[in-house]
Amino acid sequence: MHTDHRTSLHPDLSLTMSESGSGRPALVLHGGGGPATVAGLADHLARTHHVLAPTHPGWNGTGRPDWLTGIDDLAVAYLHHLRDLGLRDVVVVGSSLGGWTAAEMAVRDTAGTITDLVLIDAVGVRVKSEPIRDFFALDARGLAEYAWHDSARYYQDPANVPPAQRAAQEANAATMRVLAGDPYMHDPALLRRLRQVDVPALLLWGESDRIVTPAYGQAYANAFGDGRFHVIPEAGHLPHLEQPEATFALLDAHLARRTPAPV
Structure with a gap:
């Protein structure tokens, strides 16, 4: 069963949340392209997981409070939401900007809510x-x-994009600039903080990604206490769209090898 609903995180922050499937909870976080870019990923995970896939505040016409100005703010809001829901043994899967958000959540997760990370061509x-x-x-x-x-x-071709769609893309890009534009697409302290993350982290990377290269991804994976890195051939920054079967096979194998968290 698939439902879309609004949920309140703070008095001035509400989320559009897509929810589907049952089983172990999985939070799926999209990148700058918006929730449509991870819809197939969420559908795949929903076969075996209870999937929560939010639309980040400010994307697709949703509201963003003035205080939410960084990926760290977004990460804290999502982490608190998972705890408010009473969820444990959560796998967090993030693409690009969503992968960055997942990593920021992991370094702040002092309660052990997150037990698996999957970062796909993350910044x-x-x-x-x-x-x-x-x-x-x-x-x-x-x-x-x-x-x-x-x-x-x-x-x-921008000339073939309907005006409403082009306006939405420009608005999404403007939100991304607010959250990730300065410093550009990174947290200066994050790389050294990842060593304290002891949950398994799978980093999947498109071989042809020239936004963040496979060498960048390998360095990212090496920074985790328990990081694993896989390159997906004939794929770029969104391998789950260009090569879904290969991406899902690696994802499934990673999640199947886990040790269940204690109740």
Whole structure:
């Protein structure tokens, strides 16, 4: 069963939440492209998990309070929400910006709510030798070339995008700039803090990602206390869209090898 509803996190912060499936709780966090980019991922997980997939505040026309100005604010809000719901043994899966949010949640999770992490082409850390591509400086053609393996298939000519859709994309990008624009797409302290995260962390990376390269992903994985890294061929920044079968197989294998958390 699949439901969409609004839920209140604070007096001035409510979330649009998509909920589906049953079983172990899984929080699925989208990147800058919005919730549609992780819909297939959420559907796959819902076969075996109770999936919660929020729309980040400020995306797709949703409200964002003035105080929510960073990914750390978003991470704390989601972590508190999981605790308010009384959820335990949670797997958090995040794509791109959502992966950064998941990592920020993990370093703040003193209650042991999160027991598994899956980061898919995540941003969020600074790797000196592998700078993050400036998303805001790319035009539509450049974004397709840097983000996708098959850029010809996924390129969207702005002239063919309906005005309402283009306005929504621009609004989403403006929200992303507020949350992640300065410092650009990273938390300067996050990389060194990841060593204290002792839950299993799976990092999946598209081989052709030129927004954050596989070398960046490997450094990210190495920073975790228990990080594992896998490259997915013929995929870019969103491997779960370009190569869903390969992505889901690695995800399923990772989740199947876990030791159940104590009740």
